[in-house]
Amino acid sequence: MTVTTGTRVVISGGDVFDGTGAPPGPADVAIDGGRIVEVGSGLDGDELVDARGLTILPGLIDCHVHVMFDGIDLMAHLQQPFSYAFYTAIRSLARTLDCGITTVRDAGGADLGVKQAVANGLIEGPRMRTAISILGQTGGHTDGWQPSGVDASLFVPHPGRPSPIVDGPDEMRRKVRELVRAGADVIKICTSGGVISPRDDPRHAHFGPDELATCVAEATTAGIAVMAHAQGADGIKNAVRAGVRSVEHGIFLDDEGIEMMLDAGTYLVPTLAAPRAVIAAAAAGAALPDVVVDKAREVAEAHMESFGRAVAAGVPVAMGTDSGVGRHGDNLTELALMHEAGMKPEAVLAASTSSAASLLGIADEVGTVAAGKRADLVLVSGDPFDFGSLKTNIRAVYQDGRPVR
Structure with a gap:
């Protein structure tokens, strides 16, 4: 996982499961001030996290x-x-x-x-x-x-x-x-x-x-x-x-x-x-x-x-x-x-x-990968629907935009 330093963090190159039940799809996730500020393609930031080959889940x-x-x-x-x-x-x-x-x-x-x-x-x-x-x-x-x-x-x-x-x-x-x-x-x-x-x-x-x-x-x-x-x-x-x-x-x-x-x-x-x-x-x-x-x-x-x-x-x-x-x-x-x-x-x-x-009663804060939500995110390798291997496939956990694992 490649990281450079800055303030606006972009997790780039991965797939996103947004939490709504829709299938995962390619997207970048931009974080600033502990919040998700943008979800889309080709996003720029001060700090880049290389998520190629990973799926980004809501916390x-x-x-x-x-x-x-x-x-x-x-x-x-x-x-x-x-x-x-x-x-x-x-x-x-x-x-x-x-x-x-x-x-x-x-x-x-x-x-x-x-x-x-x-x-x-x-x-x-x-x-x-x-x-x-x-x-x-x-x-x-x-x-x-x-x-x-x-x-x-x-x-x-x-x-x-x-x-x-x-x-x-x-x-x-x-x-x-x-x-x-x-x-x-x-x-x-x-x-x-x-x-x-x-x-x-x-x-x-x-x-x-x-x-x-x-x-x-x-x-x-x-x-x-x-x-x-x-x-x-x-x-x-x-x-x-x-x-x-x-x-x-x-x-x-x-x-x-x-x-x-x-x-x-x-x-x-x-x-x-x-x-x-x-x-x-x-x-x-x-x-x-x-x-x-x-x-x-x-x-x-x-x-x-x-x-x-x-x-x-x-x-x-x-x-x-x-x-x-x-x-x-x-x-x-x-x-x-x-x-x-x-x-x-x-x-x-x-x-x-x-x-x-x-x-x-906290859906306005967490639960989906969407702009305005707290940046609680989980980055996993492999198939995110392989629940038997999900824990061992976790590569990073973010809470309020801060990597805690």
């Missing part, structure tokens, strides 16, 4: 990560000092950036301090949107109570991370307000049980209509959206009826739920890699309850099947991995799974760029 966006832990192992988690998770986040964020992911939505765990540390340049990583705490009912997905009396919650409450357990509309109203006060960019609520929570069933719906309505109303008043951990069909439909912005996981999504999501414009964030990560962790010796591993095995096939039907029906999809359940740095395996389940390669990359940006 990728992962809409569902948990940077405060890195892999599921209950015993290791229980023995980890409280503050250790913050140092884990530093490594996790760096590994995510290695994947060409320049923006993430942390779906629970990271507080305002982690987000500000990245924004202020204290640590390197993708820019962040955060949910902070994951709201669940007593006995639900975020309730760490165990028969022994031990609380095995993944995220211990602290001054910047409110307790996640909520019961009733009044508690819901107060909790959403606490999260807004704490700096949440989105509210995450569990409308079903889950896989890694041993005391519930992912098929069962959680929270009543009054609690869900209160959650969405309070978030809307604060100008932010609601994302719903929703795996069972009833929990998915309850979430859509309440007006959530995105359904996370959607494992047992049925035809009625698909139609409801289409009518409401609700996004699906599939996280197809998550159950496979649980199965792989157990095979590698992670200390996990048998019921958790059994649930992961039960849902993996249904997950792929329901996602394929949602894609065929035209449900809007935004890429999300649930990294944290799996290892950070393995995020791009999600793209291969989306393709395997029936999504066209161009659509997979669009779901990982422009569609993800639209879900997060």
Whole structure:
């Protein structure tokens, strides 16, 4: 890669996948002041980056990560000092950036301090949107109570991370307000049980209509959206009826739920890699309850099947991995799974760029290679649709016009 020095940077000679889903085509990209200022042919600049043989992608966006832990192992988690998770986040964020992911939505765990540390340049990583705490009912997905009396919650409450357990509309109203006060960019609520929570069933719906309505109303008043951990069909439909912005996981999504999501414009964030990560962790010796591993095995096939039907029906999809359940740095395996389940390669990359940006409400800033957008770019060799090799083919990552990899 040939570089000369200057102020206006032109990445020249490559192909551009602009993020809209259109096929890649030859173009140069001019950057100035951290922004893309021009996309076209034969552009001049003070600094030239030779991208011949490379494809220029928008910075990728992962809409569902948990940077405060890195892999599921209950015993290791229980023995980890409280503050250790913050140092884990530093490594996790760096590994995510290695994947060409320049923006993430942390779906629970990271507080305002982690987000500000990245924004202020204290640590390197993708820019962040955060949910902070994951709201669940007593006995639900975020309730760490165990028969022994031990609380095995993944995220211990602290001054910047409110307790996640909520019961009733009044508690819901107060909790959403606490999260807004704490700096949440989105509210995450569990409308079903889950896989890694041993005391519930992912098929069962959680929270009543009054609690869900209160959650969405309070978030809307604060100008932010609601994302719903929703795996069972009833929990998915309850979430859509309440007006959530995105359904996370959607494992047992049925035809009625698909139609409801289409009518409401609700996004699906599939996280197809998550159950496979649980199965792989157990095979590698992670200390996990048998019921958790059994649930992961039960849902993996249904997950792929329901996602394929949602894609065929035209449900809007935004890429999300649930990294944290799996290892950070393995995020791009999600793209291969989306393709395997029936999504066209161009659509997979669009779901990982422009569609993800639209879900997060930041499409005016990132998600496409276009004049005026932040210069978040990924330069890759080989076939950009060879998702199995995409990470190893990354040659450079730019964030706000600055090469960070």
